[in-house]
Amino acid sequence: MTSTTLGRLGHRWPTLLAIPVVLGSLYGLDDVRGLAFLLVLSPLAYLVPASFNRPGITWPAVLVGAFAVGPLRLSGLNPAYALLVALVVFVVIGTARRAPGFGIQAVAAALFAGLAVIAIEAGSPTVGGLLIAIGLLAHAGWDAYHHRADRVVPRSYAEWCFVVDVILGVAAIVLIF
Template identity: 70%
Template sequence: MTTTTTDENPSLLRRLAHRWPTLAALPLIAASLYNIDDVRGLAFLLVLSPLGYLVPAAYNRPGITWPAVLIGSVAIAPFKILDLNPSYALLVASAVFVAIGVARRAPGFGVQVVAAVLFAVAAVIAIEAGSLTLGGAFVALGLLAHAAWDLYHHRHNRVVPRSYAEWCGVVDLVLGVVAIVLIF
């Protein structure tokens, strides 16, 4: 007598539940694109996304990623509501977590710092660029580069939970492609 399990042919609901990070990315993507007239307004993601890696890396605790993302999202909400770019406030938060990670001598933390600095530089160039096209290109390329960063961390299961790497990767990839479409 042979029995089949539901794992051999998972239901649509089961497959969707397994991809919850991708589904959870959709509201952020929609909110980020709502009423967007300048893709440089997405530059804050080039600071926020790496901050999602800096915080758990500073403490060497991947489990604090989602609480940190929730706190960060709540913290930037007033900036977004007031139509202000939260990038510079996020840079200050990043500096605080860099100091914490250095003080704690977190293993492997240096790579996260270098990446956060590079993404932050791209964000500042994008914000300060006089040209919509040039600034938008920095945003788009930065988001696509961070999507690759997310993919690496997802595949190697490092620094952050895979669920965060998937969620962040979907946000970065979709918004990076949309940014390219909008600037050209």
């Protein structure tokens, strides 16, 4: 590899980091609705920095959320419900702080979280899975917008989340059919 190739790969570290996350999310997945937690965690990663108007806390917030998700998934519980509690906490914090630009993040987080709950509670794994796939692909659009606007979260997070959302959204569709 040339130094130019290595430089390009180094610049794309968020994309490269997304691959193991995707593989870990798909490992042992028997129902696509098991990905519902991402429809709460991903928007939460926008809501937390928006609550404090500090984009720099995005990656630490994602790490905390990821470490919280692991044990819940291993115990057979759907982490989406635990993450909903965190979402409510940060809505309260952001509202109290009157953080600029917070309102749209709170609305988006509530919509994605609502979609996650509807998908989890859907009687049909196919319908629930399709809702998850649609939500992930819609969130990829959210990521693309924020990557381009370079607001709320670091561009590295928006890129990483975009890759995770697109690959898992497409994988969800493939797994359903």
